[in-house]
Amino acid sequence: MTNPLIEAKNLRKYFKTPGGVLHAVEDVSFQIDSCRTLGVVGESGCGKSTLGRTVLRLHEATAGEVWFQGENILKYNRKKMRDVHKNMQMIFQDPYSSLDPRMSVYNIIAEPVNEICRKSYSKQEAEEKIRQIMELCGLPLRYANRYPHELDGGRRQRVGLARAMVVEPRFIVCDEPVSALDVSIQAQILNLLMDLQEQRGLAYMFITHDLCVVRHISDEIMVMYMGQVVEYASKEELFNHPLHPYTKALLSAIPTTDLSRRSRIRYTLQGEVASPVNPSPGCRFAPRCPYAEERCKGSCRLRKVAPKHYVACHQFE
Template structure:
């Protein structure tokens, strides 16, 4: 196994220009002024890396940009700026043809296990499609049916399921099909965008355990997108917290859950359901709305909702800085211990 990380993301940015027509009303900013050439700042300079065999989770409220990060890495979107290195190869500027060999290294599991499967294809054809695209040798193609049967068995499905259509399966079974399709080209990295959020809780546990077992067996690395902190605590090795397109905290799982340093991380943990009579960390309640990604606040993006904000927060954008134990935080409180809530 190489020392080169499976995935490195450096200063990733993804901005979406807003056109005219029915969207013209979005050109008005928070001050009531008309914006020229408005842009949705969905992802703003996000950086992290994932080692071989590591599970990295991205968490945050809806609209924080975590799914946009996933789709930019998978090249569903072409990044506005930044680098995306898969085993050292920068794919940020790759065209369709250049991406084909990269698809053998990186696959994606989607949130909706029904919408992501072609309803007109049988399971054997769904699983075989990426495999046939990457397999050009005639002799290897003859082995495809046997490989499909082995893949279905690996994810807990029977050989007889290969001839059925997606609508004949439950949600959990459909997600197993999606996992089998992702595994078909033996990737090193799987980008999983909310892969269990549409499933019942009992089925979620089965899929999560399956993904962990496959990680252990094949040495897979995962980028796992989720808003459910209990799911993240169960599966992740490392956790990145996003707010309004920025990475505000990044730490090993146990460090982040036991010693969160950013107020937003503390607020997320406070809002998560818990069966404990007393939480491990003091609670923070957020008030107000998330600012518009069309018109980002000056300074810290979180200051408009942060109960600890002060003058510096409005004047200067914080950057991620190391605070120990592999934990990085983008917050001015780190430099002002007299104000720190920790």
């Protein structure tokens, strides 16, 4: 049995605040194989983006392990991480703020080549590689000397994608890459990501709050709530047999034009969101859960309830 391309084990990321310790990511574990996509969903502030940045060591983990190609990269020094980042890249959520407004499109895409792969290519080879990746990502060469403010949102996101792809990574964290785009441009970017995955055998962690998008692109889905994983399953299993009350609430909020489904049960959440700063032990969803019991104040960890289906809820013990 082959090892997964990337695997996280009990990953934690805490931030110190004036009010205490913010538990942004708490004991998160997952694995992703080549040519597979893990969708990470949850409401704003649940720790999705922090998780992606911690996996890439843009944030240093508080505890846990991140294994890439069989080695724990959290033990690497800065020089060794520089080599690793050739194989691990990120597409950021905002295609405007993530691009340097003082650099042309060509220079933005060329920067990773110059910084990470400077010894791998001659000047001519680097120029040819940049032209090829621009064409692959749907960016005509006439945009090479333009600046981010001269492009629309879709083309700016293509620049961000080209910047990530130019060093030929094996794993990409896609942090809500289509949330700022209109529907037609979303479809173009998603199809481009899927085509590139098929051509190059890429693994994606696709972070989003849009369940329709994650259903389209993901193979497995991980649902997060306040820094913790509450459910982890294959795409088909999660949408057909959701178990956690929070997952059910998320799925029931998806708009539909199917009149036959409008009579389906709607799960609405009540109560206040607990604070992630110095959280109490137990299930963090309990204050909003209609099934909360006294035992929910105790430890609640992910448990396997079906093949490739895990849930953190005392109902399924």
